[in-house]
Amino acid sequence: MPELPEVETVRIGLSRLLPGKKIVHITCNWPKSFPNTPKDVQTRLLGAQIVDVARRAKLLLIELNTKHSLIIHLKMTGQLVFRSKQQHFGAGHPSHSLVGELPDRSTRVTFTFADGSKLFFNDQRKFGWIRLLPTAEVSQIDFFQKVGPEPLAADFTAKDFALRIRRRLKSGIKAVLLDQSVIAGVGNIYADESLFGAKIHPETRVINLSDNQLKKLYESLKKVLLLSIEKGGSTDKNYVDAEGRRGSYLSFANVFRRQGKPCPRCGTTIIKIKVAGRGTHICPHCQVSFQKTTFTAHSVAMTPADTIKQ
DNA sequence: CACTTGACCTGTCCGC
DNA sequence: TGCGGACAGGTCAAGT
Structure with missing residues (x-):
């Protein structure tokens, strides 16, 4: 049930792990989890480098150096789990992880980066989604047009x-x-x-x-x-x-x-x-x-x- | 306008 | 043991 604190915790982790990573491969076994067209993915995402990871409400925003951003909603059972190449091959998954070998049964989308590390989008109930949008259009989507203020913003009294x-x-x-x-x-x-x-x-x-x-x-x-x-x-x-x-x-x-x-x-x-x-x-x-x-x-x-x- | 219900889904748990 | 149904809850759309 990711709410603001859970999504913020994921953001803190990803913002330490992802910037600079270059996307070289993507797989998706449930199209509704990532409904962009293959052409979009090919031209806007492959080869792109991650610049920053931000959060607004319960949404994660992954900014790319292609003037595009990934928007991710975890809904109820979504997870975004990063694995380095070492964790993925040989050394196995980290002992502190609650999640075992990845991909697993709930993995919907896998991003592979140039250094061999991977980001897994797992979602048991398939309610969550990832979308690719021009960064300039992110603030225009319906949800951001009507969503209320951040309760933890410094100027929210x-x-x-x-x-x-x-x-x-x-x-x-x-x-x-x-x-x-x-x-x-x-x-x-x-x-x-x-x-x-x-x-x-x-x-x-x-x-x-x-x-x-x-x-x-x-x-x-x-x-x-x-x-x-x-x-x-x-x-x-x-x-x-x-x-x-x-x-x-x-x-x-x-x-x-x-x-x-x-x-x-x-x-x-x-x-x-x-x-x-x-x-x-x-x-x-x-x-x-x-x-x-x-x-x-x-x-x-x-x-x-x-x-x-x- | 405000509220409820159904849809989207799967895994778990309860009672029979 | 298996099966049906309720339940878990973020968001949107449709109905009351």
Whole structure:
């Protein structure tokens, strides 16, 4: 489930390994994973050298010296694993790698470089994709036209965050966090973790969130994203970094995949519910709805849905 | 407009 | 043991 921290971890690894590499060969056994025409590949990609590796939202951008870029979305089960010539022949794969000999059953695309090293695009569920585009056109694709700001950008303030979240006043806050056109890069794991950190129930309507709650959520979101990047992201089943290593954030997670276990703050058993069509993990004591926290004990507890109906 | 559902896919797990 | 079905969740498109 690569989200911002996982894609950023891959970017950090690839930006150390790939610049200067010259592409000499490409194979693809699932055309939907890399739908460019063979002619495009032949003229725009073979012989190209990698200049830089960048990230925007959950997308990786590999810039080439041919005024073209590769855009890669890992979706749920995508992996980009680099192997040097030594790792590939003779010495075997590195011992720290979670991934065995490559290519394997899930390998969709293989890039071979002039020095004999390789980059493998593995994707068990085939939802991910790679596309080749003129670099000048990258910012024009639909996704980049509508995607929201980077939550970790230095100039992205709590005020910016609140303004963007409040464009969806009637929606539940988790659905809004997951909406890539509001804020870039947040998926199921960091939505749950940031809401827990801010003590907000994921079904709370945005209209019922105070300035202070949104400020807390902004801080909580940035905190979990930064911690996860520090820990190399979250590996549930599939995710690995550019060298095939797992991320360890999930052992620091407070609620995600911890249903049945005690809340680290209050000890109440964490539960899993369904919100916005996603599995959602909450502490039912810490994360109560806005009304329940602001009305006195003897007043009638109203759910956010009740408020909307009135 | 906001929300839900289905599509894209495969591997895993659960119950029978 | 095998089989059907639910589930996992990023994004888009279509339907309510």
